[in-house]
Amino acid sequence: MRKTTALIAALALLASLTACASGPGSNGCDPLVSSGNASSAVTATGKFGTAPKVKFPTPLYTKSNEKTQVIAGKGAPIQDGQPVALDVTILNGTNGKVLQSSSYAADGFSLVTVGKSSIPSVTEALRCATVGSRVVIVGSPKDSHSGQADDANGIGKNDSFVYVVDVRNSFLAKADGANQIPQNDMPLVVTTADGTPGISIPSSTAPKSLKIDVLKQGSGTKVKTGNYLIVQYTGVPWSLTDKKPFDSTWSEHQASVIQVGAASVSTGLSKALVGQRVGSQVLVVAPPKDAAVADGSGKAPTDNTSVYVVDILGIAQ
Incomplete structure (x- = not known):
């Protein structure tokens, strides 16, 4: 039986390749989030669709969301409103500990909808990504966990999150028949x-x-x-x-x-x-x-x- 999970549900527990950053307007799309010093400092090696080996200097912090593409995908850029099937590994930027990770199984995936959401660090950063890409996102404390500490899960109020996202598939934003x-x-x-x-x-x-x-x-x-x-x-x-x-x-x-x-x-x-x-x-x-x-x-x-x-x-x- 296929197992499907929503990234939001996964986050409820919480409430290298050379970087190839996409510039504004590249591939006919206008991204909301750009590459920066924090996202460029993260390496995420391993084959697409498998659990990555993630390294970055700690503590890693950003006041605004950043993203860097480390594996290039193909096809049309993903736009707001499109649901995306993905695998994701989430780490605490302060100490490098893994907070949550997909199973990376063929019959399971997480689903998010690109654009406005309660986790903008991910859904806004995925605008203009393509299927088959691996994207490193460093999310601000505000956009990752609303700047709220979670002692039970080892999260401080000023901790940034590091997301390594493999974009497996994308779907229509609305019925187009x-x-x-x-x-x-x-x-x-x-x-x-x-x-x-x-x-x-x-x-x-x-x-x-x-x-x-x-x-x-x-x-x-x-x-x-x-x-x-x-x-x-x-x-x-x-x-x-x-x-x-x-x-x-x-x-x-x-x-x-x-x-x-x-x-x-x-x-x-x-x-x-x-x-x-x-x-x-x-x-x-x-x-x-x-x-x-x-x-x-x-x-x-x-x-x-x-x-x-x-x-x-x-x-x-």
């Missing part, structure tokens, strides 16, 4: 420039059976039961006056990994996603029995029809 004619009597969906959906519920009575409407028809790989999907989604109740989402990846600025057909995914969502293609945006109206999650982890209301908008951004390979 062709717009389709929406079905009658279904919720209306409009999206902002970054893909965040807004959902308007009709005044009619909620349907009693599962309803599925493809709003954008993608042209990518077809989804099968058991696939691990990279998705962005929003879920709102049908009939309550307050239509605030009960669950949304968009509000967290972080895409998610779900396994189609698993006990942690509602039967309605799994039925709706099987057979769809990467790049599609799917509207799902699910009565309580179809919105329920078998393992009890779902957030959908138990006494109300749920409305989901799901962007299928990729399939984890």
Whole structure:
């Protein structure tokens, strides 16, 4: 079984090759973070996709985030909003101790979304990186752990973090399929420039059976039961006056990994996603029995029809 972890979850425990730095505007992308003395002082040797041997002079400190590329990747530069699968080793810049590390297994990875997040030291530094690259990031105390000491994990309030990131894959930032004619009597969906959906519920009575409407028809790989999907989604109740989402990846600025057909995914969502293609945006109206999650982890209301908008951004390979 594939193991997937979010870098944010990993960090919850906490709350050489010649450097080849990319300059502003290189490869058609404008990076937010540049190389500096701290990131250039770090060596991270070893093959891409394997645990690196990391060395740097201690204590290593920076007031602002820095990044240096040590293995060059290929392909288009990664932009804000794109989810990225990666392996990462995190060290304390003050003493060089490893704080957290990926398994570097073929069937596991961490997932972050590039751009705005609660860990900008990583997600902002990865803008303009390419798949196959190894990037050394030295994060400021503020952007790595909010400048908060964590005695249990040996972290001082002024400690910088060193991240060695291997970028394994990248995915769509939002559904990019062709717009389709929406079905009658279904919720209306409009999206902002970054893909965040807004959902308007009709005044009619909620349907009693599962309803599925493809709003954008993608042209990518077809989804099968058991696939691990990279998705962005929003879920709102049908009939309550307050239509605030009960669950949304968009509000967290972080895409998610779900396994189609698993006990942690509602039967309605799994039925709706099987057979769809990467790049599609799917509207799902699910009565309580179809919105329920078998393992009890779902957030959908138990006494109300749920409305989901799901962007299928990729399939984890």
